Amino acid sequence: VNLRARLPLLGVLVATVGLLGLIGPGPRSEPDLVTEAAAAGAMPSADEPGVLSSTWYCAAGSADGGSVDLTIVVANPLEDARRGTVTWFADGERTSEAIQVGAQDALVLTAADAVEGSQASAVVEIEGGGVAVEHRLGSGVGGTVSPCASAPSDTWFLANGSTARDARQRFYLFNPFPADAIVDIAFVGPEGRPVTPPALQGLAIPPLSTTIVDVGEHARRLDTTAAAVRARSGRLVVDRLQSFTGEAERTGASVALAAPAPAPVWHFAGGSTGEGLDHRWVVYNPGDAEAIVVLDVTPEEGTVPAPVERTVRAGSSVTIAAGDIPLLEPDVGFVSTVRTINDVPVVVERQIEAREPAARRGWTSTLGSPSIADRWLVPAGMGSDRVAQTIVVANPSPEPVVASVTVVGDGTLVDVADAQSVELGPAEATTVTIGEGRGGRHLSILVEADGPIVVERHLDWLGGAGIDASVGVPLR
């Protein structure tokens, strides 16, 4: 066989192999089991109604008749009742009880009715999804409310907190799992220096228990303490309880669920400044790279201030005071958004402090919302005998949306007058007062829109007993 006779065969073989080589291999397949639902974001959210089960973790509280007694509110806006179990963890003991949340109703559970202890945490397991859970800390007049966590995490971040002389800050590290969690806790000290107390490195959180860390014992006399809790092994849930003695005019208590992850954008639906009213944003960058952030504030009326840009060094935090923003008029509500412009995610909290001569008194600090959604639930709304409650609905998107507010309870959905089909333009917000004439009852509130919105609840306890603000729970 001469070369000419071989050429066609060799040509076909070489050409085929060459062609396959030129185009290259297909992509290597990876497991695709993890859904969006499993990839927990930077805030709690209610699972879709069709999931097999959903679980909520409430870390902070007590069950001893004290000022931070734990109460849980489970809200169900669905047309079907939901069964489940609540497991209370108090001082090393735990007890479970079956629960049922009626259709379009809320269930209020008090820890002290089931357990007794200076510390109380809870896990709420629901058959199916579509419900949301919040916890309220307090007894009698006053109190603070925050969503419970919808997933555990091995990292938790808080941008704000104080261990000043008049302040007491506690972390509730809740490990609901049957194995130890080993965590390292680091704070941001003065001028951004890291504070890593030896006692809080390799801290073991025993299984099925909650460990309370008094931050002031490890990071003394700091006006602002951003913090990172990172687990070497295991997972947990972290709440912060900030309270004040009143000796420096600051009063009240504020509970906040930490953020399991930093995010590129944080939305805040409500806010205002005025005499005696201090409003500030604290931006914490827990990463290894410098973050450049921009704060956009859009007032209800008047001139829109220029965006405020700040650089946040890796591992440090910066504070932006509303009072320092030019053209922001007092007593005018505003919507705000903090976003990074260099893709380095951050954690952002908003602190509101009310002192004389403001009509309100108190201190609250809460993380913003890193997510936007069409439907939101505020499980632990209040009647107005003891507290003035307002729901703030903001539209952070560039398109107008139409939103409606509904009260969930007693097996029905009751439309809130003057809060139906409210049109919100870009960066616009509406404030709805809910609860007048409802006595001291819990009112769960459902907010629905035809586009993405952000929802907050603000509480003003009468008699100067404190203020509180927290983001609602988005429904998937």
Add this chain to the structure above:
Amino acid sequence: LKLAVVASAVAAALHLPWALDLFVPGAGWQAMGGVDPTGAEGLGIGQLLRFQTEASGGLLLAWGIPVAAALPLLVGSGWRFAWAGRLWFVALSCWTLVWLAGHDALPASLPGATFLLVPASAALALAVAIGVSSVEQDVRTGPLGARQVLSAVATLALVLALLPTLGGALNGRWGTPTTDFDRAITALDADGRGSQGAFRVLWLGHPDVLPLGSHRLADGLSYGISSNGSPRLLELWPGRADGGQALAGDALRLAAGGETQRLGRLLAPLGIRFVVVPERAAPERAGTPPRPFPPELRRSFDAQLDLRGSDVDPAVVLYENAAWAPTRIQLTDGAAETVARANSLFGPAIGLDLTQAEAVLTRRTGRLRHEGEVDVGVVYVAESASGGWRLEVDGREVPRLDALGWANAFEVEEGGSATLRYETSPIRWLAIGAQVLLWAAVLAWCAGRRVLLGRVLAPVRSRRSGGRP
């Protein structure tokens, strides 16, 4: 073509009922060609030519095989060139199939690359052999020139390609690890756990590192179940993914999808006590290639309220199911009521606490026979629901019910000494008998053909040998 069809039909008949699995979606190919579909490995043509089924690494020396196999194409003549061409086209077809599958360009799912590359490797081996013949008949007889140089290069390439094989053959281990997970995971030791009741172990990870036959969960991820500890020889055969096997896969999907934080409770009615996630085929010190478990899945498992994780070796994560129950238990009253009402597994299992249930029928007296004392109440047997399971208490048979949509429950009205056994269906014995007869008939037919052929060929052979015996 007729002959091929008839031969295939006979082969299928001889392998009944297993051959029927080929028509069950997914099941047949998984048993034959592994759990990963073709192309999942993302292999390039260079890797295919070297038969390197890993997406990374691989030896440069492996190029020696295609180089040596190319020799008859370049220097062969006559039948040697013709056959070399055919064999290269067989190999090229296999490579192209795997490559096309990697680009999702095939209308149907085929077995994995390791399966499809077998004919290609056989074809190249034959081409190499033909190359040797070409050297003898086409090169030695010709004048000194390029042919001799090509022959020398091909010989050298073949020798180099064989070096790694020789290295593996010298100590006889063929690169197998010197240790296994049996020693690393002492928690699975069934002898030490036997008093707590029979249990199962769920193995989850890349199919390459699982020590048992497995079922596909996702691309590059599969699972299998062993009984009372590490897998045994029989468990290398995965069988059908039905009953408890399928439910275990569904439970894993629910957990991975974030639809439950109670995976332990979902697995408890299946008797699963441990979930083992190996990331290598052996403990880390053995140095086997890593097959990392997807970190997002690890997070999903770490978020389960009833799984207790522990790192027993850098190459494996062991989760103990805090909600587990043995495979044969006496249910508590509350659990019995739930099991009696339920006709599916996952909904009821979420709220079902089996940790208080007591192991019963713990004495094994046969492969599918267990004895022990039982009390009044419901006895739950975590085996696929079948009328073949029979429970006798003091000689009286107890009626059986389907439990949780897949298993067996027996409502015992009077406690006593009990025997649980599985009675194989007479149809199965008949089927086995028919299979034996079929094999005997085929063997007899073959023997008859051989005798007949011998008789036909005897005169011819006699003539060729000139009458010599």
